[in-house]
Amino acid sequence: MNKTKRAIFQSAIKIFSTNGYDGATMDEISASAGVAKGTVYYYFKSKDEVFKYIITEGVRLLRQQIESINIGEGNYDYKLRELSKDQLKLVYENRDLFKVIMSQAWGGKIRHFQLRELLKVYMEDIENFLIKAMDDGTIKKCESSFLTYIYFGTLVSVAVYNVINNDSMKLDEITDNFMEHLLNGIK
Missing domain, CATH: 1.10.357.10 (Tetracycline Repressor, domain 2)
Structure with a gap:
């Protein structure tokens, strides 16, 4: 897994853990990973x-x-x-x-x-x-x-x-x- 995908992966775990599945958003995942929302969508089509x-x-x-x-x-x-x-x-x-x-x-x-x-x-x-x-x-x-x-x-x-x-x-x-x-x- 490359550095960007790893950052998204780790941030998503943190966001899902903190907010639950329903409370997690792609915006929060991208902000936590320090990448643009489009970058998250480049790797993953959806939450x-x-x-x-x-x-x-x-x-x-x-x-x-x-x-x-x-x-x-x-x-x-x-x-x-x-x-x-x-x-x-x-x-x-x-x-x-x-x-x-x-x-x-x-x-x-x-x-x-x-x-x-x-x-x-x-x-x-x-x-x-x-x-x-x-x-x-x-x-x-x-x-x-x-x-x-x-x-x-x-x-x-x-x-x-x-x-x-x-x-x-x-x-x-x-x-x-x-x-x-x-x-x-x-x-």
């Missing part, structure tokens, strides 16, 4: 197109992490911890993007369905990862689809917890706590 680009890139980042850890060295006990840590780190480093994605996951408009389709593919990546962890013996065998949503929901909750508590916990500490409760339950 919908900007939004779609943001969510596509955001989910692509999440999926890339899964792929890189999956093909990396180590057993799945190690890989599961690294995946959890890296996913949390990505959320913390891209809070506004995370906020945009999570705020738009519900609803009945085309953009909501598009986001859910992207998240569905991401969830399939997580599920495939967890199946390999089951096959490796790292986690007990169970219904993988349900486990995937438990994993994702818990990970999102941990991210929200840390944001609400002003990042009082360090990433390694959060990951250790997450892994302890994920692998050993709350019993």
